[in-house]
């Protein structure tokens with residue numbers, strides 16, 4: 001459907017309920033330092049932190065999918081892995 005990041009967006013967006021069932025825990029609201037959008041840090045089932053963008057009252061997706069400064073996430077990911 002013209003999505004520029006099919007591998008990143010697979011399975012997303014999810015509802016808050018789905019996230020809880022998968023083992024995600026919501027963390028602190030924050031502001032993306034790259035693009036200035038409001039985000040929510042959540043812990044993943046693997047114990048990592050990931051920034052989420054709120055799409056609607058119930059839908060969330062990883063912030064790097066829509067972040068205008070998503071290069072920063074790529075860099076951080078490569079470093080930590």
Ligand SMILES: [Zn+2]
Pocket residue numbers: 032033034035036037063066067068069070
């Ligand atoms: Zn951003």
